[in-house]
Amino acid sequence: MKWLVLQVILASLLLHFGYAYKYETYFYKQKVDHFSFVDPDSYSQRYLINDESWDSDGGPIFFYAGNEGDITWFAENTGFMWDIAPEFNALIIFAEHRYYGVSLPYGNKSFTEPKYSGYLTSEQALADFAELISYLRIALPGAKNSAVIAFGGSYGGMLAAWFRMKYPHVVQGSIAASAPILQFIDITPCEKFGQVVTADFARESSQCVEVIRNSWAAIDAVTADEVGMNWLTGAWKLCQPLKTQKDVQKVKEYLTDVWTNLAMVDYPYPAEFLAPLPANPIKVVCTHLTEPTLEPKALLEELFAGVSVYFNFTGKAKCLNADEAADSNLSTSGWDFQACTEMVMPMCYDGVKDFFEPSPWDFKAYATKCYESWNIYPRPLMAPMIYGGKDISAASNIVFSNGLLDPWSTGGVMWNVSDSVVSIIIPEGAHHLDLRSSNPDDPQSVIDARILEKKYISTWIESYKSENEI
Structure with missing residues (x-):
């Protein structure tokens, strides 16, 4: 050879x-x-x-x-x-x-x-x-x-x-x-993915779904000023303090990944694929998410208890690092590049048929972000x-x-x-x-x-x- x-x-x-x-x-x-x-x-x-x-x-x-x-x-x-x-x-x-x-x-x-x-x-x-x-x-x-x-x-x-x-x-x-x-694009509707994630949580309880659905507005309400950002930094034991709305957005993106990853690895026994987790992790998370009508700060304290199952099931984490990928075992640089070239897989959420913060699919904005990050433009129909x-x-x-x-x-x-x-x-x-x-x-x-x-x-x-x- x-x-x-x-x-x-x-x-x-x-x-x-x-x-x-x-x-x-x-x-x-x-x-x-x-x-x-x-x-x-x-x-x-x-x-x-x-x-x-x-x-x-x-x-x-x-x-x-x-x-x-x-x-x-x-x-x-x-x-x-x-x-x-x-x-x-x-x-x-x-x-x-x-x-x-x-x-x-x-x-x-x-x-x-x-x-x-x-x-x-x-x-x-x-x-x-x-x-x-x-x-x-x-x-x-x-x-x-x-x-x-x-x-x-x-x-x-x-x-x-x-x-x-x-x-x-x-x-x-x-x-x-x-x-x-x-x-x-043009094969699978972008909204279907988030609907399956939501359905997985709905299998455990409707209250669990509503807590997550209501959490986005609660985050916005609490972090509207510096005092609220400081409160959430402390309440959630964030590794990096919240100082700007960009920081808040990173936390939201982290949460989106957490709920998605829990649906992916909802195995019937303990596993460590994306994170160390108990058996049936969604069931365990949902035992903490039971009161969707709480006022914003109380709702976010409840949400943090659920999120902790994902990022700190072992009890070894000293803080929640929202800057770190929720699936840190995977290579974020490599996949981010591929997602900006040939692996363009559209995702969108409406907050009604799913529990995510509403987010339409915007290819132009997606392409612009790819160019800013990698100096390249996507080829969405290539694969x-x-x-x-x-x-x-x-x-x-x-x-x-x-x-x-x-x-x-x-x-x-x-x-x-x-x-x-x-x-x-x-x-x-x-x-x-x-x-x-x-x-x-x-x-x-x-x-x-x-x-x-x-x-x-x-x-x-x-x-x-x-x-x-x-």
């Missing part, structure tokens, strides 16, 4: 709810621009390997398409692959997405200006994955005839699906969990144009799974496209619950989903062996 692997191997352990996930870490030299014959730049892409269960005589490769964060974090939260690897005698690989984790093409300069950040695209990331797999088929004894099954959740699920569509000769099938490949949007009837061997508690399901494939591109609905499932490790508290719907996913994986592997006479 032209691009050689760097022989950097680190024995590692991931401890996850009693499981020990062992892997070795490697780095592979990738071209920064796969579509140019003249660009000499390269970077080191990190990937993780576990071969404990692998039958090196043609056993399959389970390949995780890394998404917007450190790859070790996704390895820790994708237990389904680890659970079923022994059953399939599979090799496990987690590949880090370019510009995330330590896979930074230009180091500290990677996000400084467009000439460096411009190579952060889904197309280049998929080319990385295809190049890496092609290398490993040759470099690993016994991998030449291995079927490759891609896995991914959320943006990683989008990549897993698109990987099969774009490189069907490289990957033989894909499990695309909570993959909102339809969450784009559907590249990958087909809803017109994916030519695809094959993809399972799209969606939990109905997950607001991202509004942009998911919720119907069977064909006999081999199928949809699995998990009524009690939050964000890619099926990719997590099995748990005694799993609902039957996710147990059934995993059984069906394993059936398709087995079919794809056997079909590949038959076609290649392995």
